Amino acid sequence: MQRSVYLDNAATTMVDPEVIKAMEPYFDRHYGNPSSIHQLGREAREATEASRDRIAASINSRADEIVFTSGGTEGNNLALKGVAFANRKKGKHIITTKIEHKCILNSCEWLENEGFKITYLDVNREGFVDLEQLENSITKETVLVSIIHGQNEIGTIQDLQTIGKICKEHDVWLHTDACQSYTKTELDVKKYNIALATLNAHKLHGPKGVGALYIREDVEFVPWQHGGGQESKRRGGTENVPGIVGFAKAVELASNKRHIERMTKLRDKLIEGITKIEDVSLNGPRGSRRLCNNANFSFFGVEGEGLGMALEQEGVLTSTGSACSSRSLEKSHVLKAIGLSDAEINSSTRMSISRFTTEEEIDYAIEKTEYAVKKLRAISPIKKAKEVLKNVFGKSA
Amino acid sequence: MYSEKALEHFKNPKFAGEIKDANGIGEVGNVACGDVIKVYIKVNKKGILEDVRFQTYGCVAAIAASDALCEMARGKHIDDVLKMKYEDIVKELGGLPPVKFHCSVMGIQALKKAIENYKKKR
Secondary structure (H helix, E strand, C coil): CCCCCCEEEECCCCCHHHHHHHHHHHHHHHCCCCCCCHHHHHHHHHHHHHHHHHHHHHHCCHHHEEEEEHHHHHHHHHHHHHHHHHCCCCEEEEEEEECCCHHHHHHHHHHHHCCCCEEEECCCCCCCEEHHHHHHHCCEEEEEEEECCCCCCCCCCHHHHHHHHHHHHCEEEEEEEECCCCCCCCCCCHHHHHHHCEEHHHCCCCCCEEEEEEEECCCCCCCCCCCCCCCCCCCCCCCCCHHHHHHHHHHHHCCCCHHHHHHHHHHHHHHHHHHHHCCEEEEECCCHHCCEEEEEEEECCEEEEEEHHHHHHHHHHCCEEECCCCCCCCCCCCCCCCCHHHHHHCCEEEEEECCCCCCHHHHHHHHHHHHHHHHHHCCCCCCCCCHHHHHHHCCCC | CCCCCHHHHCCCCEEEECCCCCCEEEEEEEEEEEEEEEEEEEECCEEEEECCCCCCCCCCCHHHHHHHHHHHCCCHHHHHCCCCHHHHHHHHHHHHCHHHHHHHHHHHHHHHHHHHHHHHHH
């Protein structure tokens, strides 16, 4: 059987077998509803609250500031809309960035249609937010700043400590989408002065369909999903108990500095090996300000979807920002925001590792990428000559 | 998403490459929009396409469509080749995602350009 090397862990991860084991009893034995007052209900309630404690501790918050959700998209929707609508009388201005996940950008677009004003901050070539522009954008009308912590495509980790300081000085709440960064770099809501943070489980070897939104006690907020008063009336709906238990277990297993160190080493090995191939560039920053599991490259003269399929045929699973990725025909807005040309965006490929990735898999991926790139360049009318590239890409390769 | 047949054309294209003594060349597309297809033809005195080759920068569909196009056009008379439609390629490939139909359209355009180029040269 052909081997498979999964390098798309920024999309989702394998559920850790230990997580599955922790979840199992909550399907058929402790299957009660946490709102029920009988024995089964109490068991479910205890498991939910123990999970809440663990997740709160991991970000240095209080347990009652954690609201369980169905995942990152719900958390981000809830944060933006919940704060925007609760504070309409105070101000209708929100600041975000051009490199947010689509669920933030599409929520913002929807809020604009509802009469809110949104500022989209620029980023530099490495994806870092312009802090001066942030400070200058804050007005009396501003109620919320929402900035992604670890960028999902290019791995940029924002300086939340400085951003938090700026928000505190100007008395606006800071929300961060921490879906990619959670457990992969420090997230301390007190230290960073974060008012809201979106977390999810399936990026860290937990199950899909569960996440959490941290909402600091002082944040004025209206619920978005009305129901039976669950989650201290902040999010209606019966709690996803097995999912919540699995989420907490996944956080426990992921919260280990050694995983970060190991992934960083493998990431750097991957970056080193891939950028040795002729005419390849790394998108996003290097070093500790990049997510430990993320790499993103542009392969000049090779189209991203084609490369992804050629790699898949060798068993290496990746992701592309190319407009040609066949479902959308939409170019990556993130790569655009960092100033890449259309040609560079169309030739981009993301490779994201996990704590289960091995060194041998990295070697295999590098070897197969080299092969696939060579093969596709051989049938391409775009010549590899640096002079031609210079004309095509408008910069020296 | 892609049919087995399209994937096979992409994985093992039989007609990739250039024809050194081609008597017609056609190219469409640009790197910015994602696809470039270049078609080389060798037409004999009877007007038959003796050889057809392609070079493509592009996605799976663009490469698969280019290869299928060459396979279908090879051995045909230019008059018949000019009657080819992009639907014929989509059919040959066992279908394509609708957003990818333009790749096969580009292939046809490149081939027709190559024939125009050949006619001008005569």
